[in-house]
Amino acid sequence: MDVENFYNLISSNYTEMLARLVPRYREMLWMILTYIPKDLHPNRIVDLGCGTGNLSKGILNQYPQAEVLAVDLSASILDEASKRLSNYTTISYINQDFNHLDFEENSIDLVVSSIALHHLTDLQKEKLLKKIYRWLSPKGVLIFGDQFSGSTSDRYEQHMENWKLTSEGKNVPESEWALWMEHQKNHDYHTSVENYFNWCKQIGYKNSDVVWRYYLWTVFIAHKTQ
Numbered sequence: 001m002d003v004e005n006f007y008n009l010i011s012s013n014y015t016e017m018l019a020r021l022v023p024r025y026r027e028m029l030w031m032i033l034t035y036i037p038k039d040l041h042p043n044r045i046v047d048l049g050c051g052t053g054n055l056s057k058g059i060l061n062q063y064p065q066a067e068v069l070a071v072d073l074s075a076s077i078l079d080e081a082s083k084r085l086s087n088y089t090t091i092s093y094i095n096q097d098f099n100h101l102d103f104e105e106n107s108i109d110l111v112v113s114s115i116a117l118h119h120l121t122d123l124q125k126e127k128l129l130k131k132i133y134r135w136l137s138p139k140g141v142l143i144f145g146d147q148f149s150g151s152t153s154d155r156y157e158q159h160m161e162n163w164k165l166t167s168e169g170k171n172v173p174e175s176e177w178a179l180w181m182e183h184q185k186n187h188d189y190h191t192s193v194e195n196y197f198n199w200c201k202q203i204g205y206k207n208s209d210v211v212w213r214y215y216l217w218t219v220f221i222a223h224k225t226q
C-alpha cells in the first residue's frame with residue numbers, strides 16, 4: 001500500500017492512533033510552537049503534511065491573523081482536518097505531493113511540519129529544503145518535528161527498541177504496531193540530524209539547531225537569515 005492510500009485508510013481513527021503510538025507527541029507539537037521566534041509575526045504559514053490538523057490547530061490559535069496553507073497528499077485526511085478545524089476561517093487545504101509543491105519566492109514567513117518529512121528520500125528532502133529556502137521571506141523560519149535516525153546505526157536501534165518498549169507499556173495493540181512497522185519499512189526514510197545540518201549549511205540557512213529530542217522524535221529549526 002502506498003503512502004496516500006495508507007493515510008486514506010487510517011484517516012478516521014488516525015488522531016487517536018498517533019497519540020498512542022508516538023511517545024510525547026503533544027510535547028513535541030508544543031515545542032514546535034514554543035520555539036517559533038517571538039519576533040516573527042508570520043502572515044503566511046505552510047504546514048507540510050498536516051494530517052488531521054493537530055499542528056495546524058496550534059498554529060491557528062497562536063497566529064489567528066495569519067493565512068495557513070495546510071498541505072497533504074491524502075484527500076481523506078484533509079477532509080478529516082477540514083471537519084476538525086471547521087471553526088477556523090484562515091486555513092485552506094492543498095492536496096499536493098511535497099515533491100510537486102511550489103510557492104513564490106519570499107512569499108512564506110513560516111514553514112512548519114510534524115512527522116511528515118521522513119516520507120521523503122534524502123535526495124527529496126534536500127530538494128524540498130532548497131525550495132523552502134526560496135519560499136521563505138527574509139526573516140522566515142522553518143521548524144519541524146520528525147522521526148530521525150541516529151548518528152550511528154547502534155543508536156538508531158536503541159531508539160527503535162526504546163520506542164517499542166514504550167508502546168508495549170502503553171498497551172498499543174500488536175496489530176497496530178505491526179501495521180505501523182510495515183508502513184515504516186516500506187515508506188519511511190529516517191535520516192540523521194547531521195544530514196540536515198549539512199544540507200541546511202550548504203543551502204544557506206542560518207542558526208540551524210535541534211531544540212528538542214526524544215528517541216527518534218526531534219524538533220529541528222533553521223532560519224533563512226541570522
Ligand SMILES: C[S@@+](CC[C@H](N)C(=O)[O-])C[C@H]1O[C@@H](n2cnc3c(N)ncnc32)[C@H](O)[C@@H]1O
Nearest residue numbers: 007049050051072073074097098114115116119
Ligand atoms: C504521520 S502523518 C503526520 C500528520 C500531522 N502532521 C500530525 O502531526 O498529526 C504524515 C502525513 O504526511 C502526509 N504525507 C506523506 N508524504 C507526503 C508527501 N510526499 N506529500 C504530501 N504529504 C505527504 C501523509 O498523508 C500524512 O498525512
